[in-house]
Amino acid sequence: MTIPQKTIRIGVDVGGTNTDSVLLDTQALHSTTRGVIAHHKTATTPNVTDGIETAVLAVLQQSAIPLDSIACLIVGTTHFINAVVEHDARRLSKVAVIRLSKSFTREVPPFSDFPMELKEIMNGYCAYVDGGLHIDGSQEAPVDENQVVRECRAIKERGITSIVVAGVYSPIDDHHQQESKVREIILRELPGVDVVCSHQVSNIGFLERENASILNASILKFARRTIRGFKSAMRRLNLQACPLYLTQNDGTLVDATSAARLPIRTFSSGATNSMRGAAYLGGLDNGGKGEGRTSTIVVDIGGTTTDVGVLLPSGFPRQASAYVTVAGVRINYSMPHLESIGLGGGSIVRVQDGGGESNRGPITTVGPDSVGHFLTTEAKVFGGEVLTATDITVAAGTPLGNPSLVRDLDQTIVEHAQARVKALLEGVIDIMKTSPEPLPVLLVGGGSIIAPTNLAGVSKLICPPFHDVANAVGAAISKVGGTVDLIQNTAEQTLASAVERAKEMALSRAVANGARKGSAEVVEVETIPLQYVANQVRIIVKAVGELDGISEGNDVDEEPVDAGVEEADLVPERRKAVKAQVKDMPSAAVDVDAYHPRVLTSKTSRHPEWIVSEVDVAWLADGCYVLGCAGGGSPFPEYIQLRDQLRQGHTIRIIDASHLHPDANIYWGGHMGSPAVSVERLAANETIDAIRELMDYLRHDSFDAVMGLEIGGANGLQPLLLGSTKFFDRPVIDADWMGRAYPTYWQTTLCVHETGQLVPCAIASGDGKHILMTKTTDDEIVDRALRASCSEMGSRVGMAAKPTTTDRVRNYGVMNTLSLAWRIGRCIARAKARNTLNRVAEQIVDEIGGTKSAKILFRGKIVAVERRLIKGHSYGEITIQQLPEEDEEDRGSSVAAYGSGYEPVVTGGQLKIPFKNENIYAAHHPSPTSPPRYIAMVPDLISVLDSQSGKALGVPEFRYGLKVTVLGITCSPRWSATKRGLEIGGTGAFGYPDIGYVPLGVFVEPKSVVLEYA
Structure with a gap:
């Protein structure tokens, strides 16, 4: 029937x-x-x-x-x-978190990056039990039921009924199903509680997945x-x-x-509904007769803000980058990518005198402040006293309110205001585009009447019928989806076969979720090779289908009921108590200009030591990522670990290399392996274990100081962890062996000037596996041998290299790089405090030596990203398209503050930057047919900054549509002054022997923070 x-x-x-x-x-x-x-x-x-x-x-x-x-x-x-x-x-609700990992994640506990008030509300209890997986899907340790039962008793004692179970690599745990096993034990011991398994909530990225699970459970x-x-x-x-x-x-x-x-x-379903409803009403969805399968920009203009998103040819929104924040909490859950500007129907229009030396005449501004929902009482056309964007539209001829009330408005003001609205909309639309080709734009929202009838870069401007209820229409037309995110081994199958398997799984999940059989189709496929991990690729596939019309009613009564507790019965005093607790906690705010690092004279050495603070660690982390040149891995887990150590009362000291004792015994090292492992295991103590192993082999009871392998990325913070009083309590030298990040251990200035200084060395996996390498015939084989072992030890290890000496540090090391990272981080913090992030690159250039040593190479938008994996290294290329000219106000203020020498080295066309974990060179292409001009290359530093946050982008964060500024920094002469340095660190080492090195500028040694503030 x-x-x-x-x-x-x-x-x-x-x-x-x-x-x-x-x-x-x-x-x-x-x-x-x-x-x-x-x-x-x-x-x-x-x-x-x-x-x-x-x-x-x-x-x-x-x-x-x-x-x-x-x-x-x-x-x-x-x-x-x-x-x-x-x-x-x-x-x-309060949440208890149970983590599954025998050896990892402990240095960055749950709730580590939550805002203080939210942490006080949600943090109920945290526990660690055996479990967890390696990146290949094998068990780090099996689940110990007795441990889980013990933690259940502790949770019951605290009266907590919302529990999160988070295991390392749980999203790829198809075989052992550790989180599900723990959930079964919890429900047996604590009937009626809520248990959220992290693998059901989100994907790879442990801390962000756990955060999302906590929010969900709460x-x-x-x-x-x-x-x-x-x-x-x-x-x-x-x-x-x-x-x-x-x-x-x-x-x-x-x-x-x-x-x-x-x-x-x-x-974030509201924004998505608005976009999909707009496309549907405008006939630009897949089911319509309009543009067919093309990307569509949706502009939703409200009373105060304009939200702009992109619908992909699949008919679904383009998603935000890997990590987004909700209420200040980092999560990696799928969210639509939106850009918002302060423009709406209620935006306040002002006319200001341009004045000054530029004699620019009156300046008309629109927003960002607004009368909001008071538009119908405050705007002039409704009898109010405030000139708004709606008034400008009515004065230009749109019938609304009482047009006679704006009949005498100066037409010059009307024209200038309309031009400003047009420029604002064109600017945000261009940011959202991924190519210069015109795209259709759909206008929705009650404030859409203020938009002009034509916009540059737009193929068609559509204000569809029922645009004021587009969000409800978007809800009504929703489809059923199924998504898979898994890591597959391609050693015994082709990549194409792996992708097909993932597609079949996604289609099956869509049908299982309620899609009508035969209607489901694959709409998104993404493959991401994993760095330093042989034959492993991450595949993400999404399928959607029409809702099966035969579905019966559903009910939530089968879920646990809260014993009739209603919202009105909840105790409001709890919120008051939380606010009182948070009020007494120290504020994280800092006056950037007034802040001075704390430099004290050591009681033992009588030399000044920089006593690192939480503020210093935050600035160092941001600066290290800039110096990572897109590689080195995110310093975020190390930052959290260091911050927590300082809050526990531990001390971290930095010294200037000039204050080293001539006979000092100096240990150094860092992490090696895949960032894809770091995002699951978080910060751990692998390098500390490796140093202890090497000390035991060399029969060293102690050492005098510690130094970093590289300043770029996460490894830039490793020496601070080693030197902390929590571990070795040794001063950290303000220097490293790279002055940046490089993909291999032998690409160091130490190896440039002397061979045989990498062994004996040790590596440690963090879960009990150690390896020593005592002899070698050359330096390069050390990295290759250790990397092969690293792959067998979980694809991430800590390394301790042969202890070095004071004269080698002074003669071969890159000096004051922690100071440089700190100063760059301070620039980013200052730009954020002053709301000048659009000019953060100029501030960095000015801070680290001016235009003779650093340069703004290019400004634009990433319009293409290519990734591939070759022998464990992430290769690829980004293409950056020139943006339209900036606003006069921005350009004028930038020139006034920094002078004309701070303009980008090249303008127009495109800039292409290939990378091998780190950026290799920057080639300018004025036109598609013109030959490239190489404007920067290794060993000089090339960093890509997010123009909106001012912070660096690593290779994992590169994505279409990001507005970026490319920064070039001249390398230390430890690299550029010798033929050997260019052989090890130049373009030839990356497979581009025909690109000769041309120095970006003249190196200026960074100023020592220790000596400046002593």
């Missing part, structure tokens, strides 16, 4: 101001109304259920549709994320209450037989039962 398919859907979007609803017929997709039968907009109520009920009832009454013809109700809501963003202790009770409220409203509307779905961040939907388990998947 064939069951008739229901075609009518109700879509609802609950926003902060309004709740919108639509009634949509999926069989009328190509009609002039695009299937919209009825729509309604009502104010969002404090109890969101009331607003939903009002909005749904309105469209039902408008249409008189029989209730038994409605296929489903689909709701998009920001209610859950608002509870987190607002730090609402009434809606957030709002579970509140999510169930809210969804039960939705179901109650449906019963009052006689829709109890109608299935309830919620929309997810990626534009797909999830049934109510699943949403109650994973409410984090709905956090």
Whole structure:
């Protein structure tokens, strides 16, 4: 018997101001109304259920549709994320975290990067038990049931009922299923509690996955209450037989039962609904007759801000970079990539005197401040006194309000304001594009009337029908998705075979999630080779399909119930207590200009020592990533580890190389291996173990000082960990052997000037495996031999190299590189404090020696990223496209502050930067047919900065559409002054022997922080 398919859907979007609803017929997709039968907009109520009920009832009454013809109700809501963003202790529960790893993750505990108030609300208990996987899927250790049972007793004593289980590499644990086993034990010991397994929440990236799981666990009770409220409203509307779905961040939907388990998947669904609804109404979706499969930019103009996103040819939003933040917490959950600017219908328009030496005449500004929801009382066309963007639009001829109230407005002001609106929109649209080719733009939102009728770089400007309820339409048309994210071995299968297997899994998951058989299709495929790991590739595939119309109703009553506790019954004093605790904690804010590092005279050596603070560590971390030249790995886990050591009362000291004792015995080393392992194991003590192994072999009871292998990336902070009073309590030398980051251990200035100084050396895996290498015939084989061992030891190890001497440090080392990293980090912090991040590159150039030693190479937007893996190294290339000219205000202020010598070395066309873990050279292409001009190359430093944050981008963060500034820094003459230095560290060492080295500038030795502030 064939069951008739229901075609009518109700879509609802609950926003902060309004709740919108639509009634949509999926069989009328190509009609002039695009299937919209009825729509309604009502104010969002404090109890969101009331607003939903009002909005749904309105469209039902408008249409008189029989209730038994409605296929489903689909709701998009920001209610859950608002509870987190607002730090609402009434809606957030305490969470216990159980980590699965026998040897790793302990140095960066749970909640490490949470804002203090959110941590106080959520942090209930943290525990570590045996478990965890290696990158190849093998077990680091099996789960110990007795350990889990012991932790269950501790959790029960604390009265915690929300628990997160997070295991190292759990997203690839298809065989052992450690997290699921632990979940079963917990539910046996603690019946009725909520258990969130991290592999069900997010993907590779341990700390961010765990953070997302914690947020999810903390709002579970509140999510169930809210969804039960939705179901109650449906019963009052006689829709109890109608299935309830919620929309997810990626534009797909999830049934109510699943949403109650994973409410984090709905956090950013509002923006996604708006984009997909806009494309659908404008006929640019895959089902429409318009542009076909092309990317589409959606511009949502509200009263205060404009949000801009990109719909890919798949019809789904382009996702943000690997890591995003929610309420200050880093997560790696899928979120749409949005750019927001302070432009809306209520934006305040001001006319200012340009004055000054430039004599530029009056300047008209629009926003970023706004009258917001007071537009209908404050704007001039509604009888108010404030000139707004809406007033400008009415003065230009758009009928709204009382046009006579702006009839006498100076037309010059109108023209200038409209030009400013046009420039703002064109600027943000261009940032979102991935190529200079024109793209269609869809305008939605109540403020869309202020947009001009044409925009540069736009092929078609469309304001579709029902644009004011596009978000509810987007909810109604949602599809069902299935995603896989796994690491596969390509030693015994081709990459194509691995990708096909992942596609089949994604399609199966889409059908299992409720997609109609035969409708599912693959819409996204991404392959990411893993650095330094042979034959391993990460494959991410997404499939979507149409919702199966035969679905029956779903219910959340099968989930644990909170014994009737309602929101009004929750104790508000808890939030007050949390605020009181946080108020007494020290503030992280610092006056950048007034801050001086603490340099004291040592009681033993009588020499000055830099006593490192939390502020110093934060600046050092940012500076090290800039000096990593896109490689070296993110310093973030090491930063957290150092910060926590300082908070525990430990001390870290830095000394100038000139103060070393002539007979000092100096240890040095760092991590080697894959960043893909570091993001799961976090910071650990592998290098400390390696140093202890080497000390035992050499029969050294102690040593005098510690020095870093490289200043670039995570290894730049390693010597601070080694020198901390928590471990060896030794001063750290303000120097390293690279002055940057390089992919191999033998690419050091020590090897440039003397051979045979790498052995004896030791490596350690962090979980008990150690290897010593005592002799070698040349330096290069040391790296190759150790890297092969590293692969067998989990693909990440710590290394301790042959102890060195004071004269070698002074004669061969790159001096004052910790000082350089600190100064670069201070520039970034200062630019953020002064709101001058758009000019952070100029500030860095000025700080480290001026334009004779550092240069801004190029400004633009990444429009292409290519990645491939060859013999364990990540090769690839990024292409950066010149952006349109900056605003006059920005360009003028930059020139005024820094002078004309700070302009980019080249402009126009494209800049191509190939990389082998680190950036190799920068080649300018004025046109597609012109030969390249090499404007910088190794051993000089080439760093790509995110123009919006001012911070460095590593190879893992390179992605389409990022607005970037390329910075070049002249290398130390330890590299460039000799033929041997250029052989080891120049372009020939990376496979480009025909590109001769041309110095970027003249090296200026960084100023020593120790000597300056002594």
